[in-house]
């Protein structure tokens with residue numbers, strides 16, 4: 013059996029002076045799975061994502077990613093945030109290539125760039141062209157972020173992450189600032205991405221429909237301390253016609269019920 017992509021073992025975490033968010037929390041996420049994380053505001057969704065990203069550090073327990081304990085951010089983990097974070101003075105193409113520049117600056121040090129990375133300008137150009145075109149924004153590569161719609165900016169941010177060939181994709185509320193039709197369009201893009209690449213991905217969301225559309229497995233967190241993880245199996249995530257199906261409505265209804273119960277437990 014191959015090792016899980018993410019193996020969380022006995023995690024304890026709290027911010028200084030606050031009550032614990034995770035206590036003896038263990039969970040495995042297998043290679044190739046698409047996960048959603050949902051839960052009430054302040055329950056620790058982003059905190060968990062940042063722990064997996066190596067931006068937060070456990071007080072106790074261990075988090076392994078691709079078999080190695082996480083002590084700091086790893087170069088092969090891709091992170092997409094709600095606020096796309098594009099450089100306003102650089103074009104879409106320059107923004108997309110930013111990661112290559114940073115990797116080129118530091119060299120293959122294992123921190124900013126994988127230790128086996130080699131500099132290959134032709135490969136970098138091919139990857140940039142591929143992902144800009146795959147995301148449908150190649151015609152915008154000479155534009156600046158201020159000239160793009162929000163959805164186009166988020167596509168550029170995704171391209172910038174994907175050109176670096178991550179083996180794990182973490183997304184924190186990536187589409188929450190977008191209007192519903194654009195958000196649904198980008199969810200379809202990510203469904204297609206997962207079908208084609210089978211990259212392990214985790215999306216933090218507060219949106220029940222988004223959790224059901226994107227996550228083959230849905231982790232439900234609670235705003236009291238998280239101990240035993242609650243995981244909902246959601247095998248129909250990514251089906252192109254899911255939104256129109258009864259399965260979708262049923263799953264959203266079930267998740268809404270769980271979240272309401274969890275909130276009530278939190279208030280009790």
Ligand SMILES: Nc1ncnc2c1ncn2[C@@H]1O[C@H](COP(=O)(O)OP(=O)(O)OP(=O)(O)O)[C@@H](O)[C@H]1O
Pocket residue numbers: 027028030033051052053054055056057058059060218
């Ligand atoms: N850097 C920090 N220092 C101290 N407390 C923090 C920090 N970041 C988050 N918190 C607190 O920890 C708790 C969990 O925060 P987190 O951002 O992980 O929640 P979330 O589930 O992602 O919330 P939301 O859905 O509102 O984004 C909250 O009570 C938050 O106020």
